[in-house]
Amino acid sequence: MPEPIPAPHPAHRPIARRGLVVGTAATALTWGTVSFADADEGGPRTRTVRGVLPAGAPDYVYLPVDVPRGVAEIAVSYTYEKTPVPAGTQGNALDIGIFDERGTELGGPGFRGWSGGARGTFFIRADEATPGYLAGPVRAGTWHIALGPYTVAPEGLPYEVTVTLRPGPTAAAPRPVYPPERARGRGRAWYRGDCHLHSVHSDGKRTPAEIAAGARAAGLDFINSSEHNTTSAHGAWDGLWGDDLLVLTGEEVTTRNGHVLALATDPGTFVDWRYRARDNRFGRYAKAVRRAGGLVVPAHPHATCIGCHWKFGLGEADAVEVWNGAYTPEDEIALAEWDNSLVAAARSSKPWIPAMGNSDAHREPDRIGLPQTVVLADDLSREAIVTGIRAGRSYIAESSAVSLSFGASGGRGRHAGIGERLRVEGDGTPVTVRLDVTGVPDCTAHFVTDQGTLFTAVLPTSGTGTVEWRTTPAYAAYVRAEVRHPAAVAGLPGALAALTNPVFLEG
Template identity: 35%
Template sequence: MTSQTLLYLRQPWLPGDRAEQQIRSIAFDVPRSAAALEVELAYAAGPGAVLDLGLEGPSGYVGWSGGARSRLIVSADWATPGYLPQPVEPGTWQVLVGLHRVPPAGVIMELTVRTVAAGEVERHRAAEPEDPPSVPRPDRRPRRDLPSGDGYQWLAGDFHSHTVHSDGVLSVGGLAALAASRGLDFLAVTDHNTTSHHAHLPEAGRRHGIVLVPGQEVTRDVGHANVLGDVGLVDFRSPPETWAQQAESRGGVLSINHPLAADCAWLLPVDHPPVAEVWHSSWAQLPTWGAPLAWWLLTPDTVPIGGSDVHQPGHDGLPGSPTTWVLAEGDDVVGAVRAGRTAVSASVDGPLVIRDGDEIVALDAEGLLLTGPGRPRRRVLGDRVRVPAWSGPCWLEDDSRIVHALCG
């Protein structure tokens, strides 16, 4: 089959267009003869211009790559990561264009949709990064001597990461191998506005000896939130006030992401959020910044978790920086978060503070200060110190007021 152009559109976008409606749908019709589609979006990119790309078919949402890709392929056997493989159904499809940033002078978009042959699909498939070979991983448990009850164990992990299924650079297997090599027991893979990576998680987790938690980062310009659990897609175009209910009604958990983070900050109402990414890897850039702790203390019943938000190793946080600890029944990581059994530390082997019944336990925290809102600072003397618990947050800080660990 030769290529057939189904749509060509040259469209200028101005700031007023973005203000009126950020996500635009552009329709095109697909004939019965099509076996694979290619969508290409071109524009003069720059600091003031970012256009996002997504796709919807006659039967519903296909996927999203945001500003990470300018081209996508969809076919029955394979699709560009971020999109769900599926037969190319005849009928009306929609290219989703996100006007993420539009400079004052505007930006001119060129959008092309064409049918392509199987050879072009295979060429794109071969260009994607391959998974690394699996390396036998010894059983490291118990990693640290942490108190736990019958059937429960403390697991170390990370609740925020990205692969090639959105704007990361590693395959699912590559990310799993990296996280396992850093001593993590679990990793939530939370690609933006897609669940296309979910199908790859079980096998990659088995191969590399790590629990990979299905996740998705529901992403809008007014805030990002991770949905944790295999709950199907929570559409980013739905009203943000419904995201938590959608997740919870399907057995998942919603967490507000990096509530204080440049143009990715949470700009939506906060009505007592149940879970929040209190500790984001960006905190390491200014470790004395007290705002993340202060934000958490405004809603002290919020369950705290942490996330590296890893995209490209060497350019942002690595898996486990910070590390979130969950007291899980078996490998039920999402259930532990829902129950509020969490703690966060700067690293997998750094100082840690957890709750054990009616006591707070500080581990490997010699010389640090244990405190909480309105509490005196108590110097930790020893590698394993127990004190009577109080209700509400607690954390370990040093004499420079840098937080090393926290728990709710």
């Protein structure tokens, strides 16, 4: 949530709220313009706007600001009242961001930054900007401060926004340095990654340097920058990648109807978030993610926080995050929903949606790499990692201490590994499923099919073991492996230690 800001100086004249202008989207409104035309020349110029957003306010309210020529920096601070509410009633929460003179059109070029509720102040100038915001010239024209009333108390949401323009020459804008698309790697191998991480560029507390160090400590080979609704971190990794660490760039597109990872997009690719499922716009942005070379991955689809539950369906998903951070009942529900989607894809030409897991780490004690997606890729490159995730040649592990091999064989020496299809001569052809696993002491292995869990085995206390099971394509359309800890609550499954994508069996 934003930190309180000082009350405005008496010389900061409040601007009256003028007539509302209905925006192009049904969920947006625009206030009257804040003008600096009559301000004194020669020094910083400040205006303060106060107002109250009613319960049921639009998702986004825009405050236009006329920026004259000769401005070197725009600075914005805001605060709002957190009105007490009865138990069970949502209180006030207000997000903030900004668009420049190019406008607020959905998917347009005007985006200049977003901090949600993580900051109470920000600035933009040509050579530098607050994390979450994009440095660049402050050009003349009408800018728009975007307010996002996340939740509004019944009594309304009183807010105050202060805008300061600082004149001066425009500094030289540094050219962003983006991560390379390839690291040295080990050739065709299994590579470990965490593709959902937050830094100070959104609502995280770690710096990019701290994330890179944490990734190396967790034994990761690649990470993905995934800040909420901003690309400002894409150029913040200079000197932090290396032969041992591939840094991918993306975004956590945070809508009012769920969050989705735009994973491994071209650096600088901005994906808009200002729509709901009922607006029928998500497909447009999913296609934009893929055009930028990335993957569309719904994040924590059954999270219970407001606006976090995924409501756009899986029709546009390239993968789905079924395990997010420390394992919880929310993940168990996401896992079950994903497994149901595999049934529809079994024995058909329809594509299936792979599962992946990420930490969603924001701050201590969140563990980077809990969990991590382990991908079979031809090399440690953006293209190879994306290809491996999209094909489902991957498994999820709780740490780098966990390694596994899983596959099925049968009929004239044929074999299929994770994410592949084993084709044998008939539905009754015997198939042997094998799991080799290390790093999972006191755990149990489960083989899950379209009928459910058909085989369970207790692993050695050492955590290293091999489990085999015989079946047929008639009995199991697919098989996947789960490795679970002992149950903490009687009658409920234990937390996952590892999870594979399926092997499909075809007669």
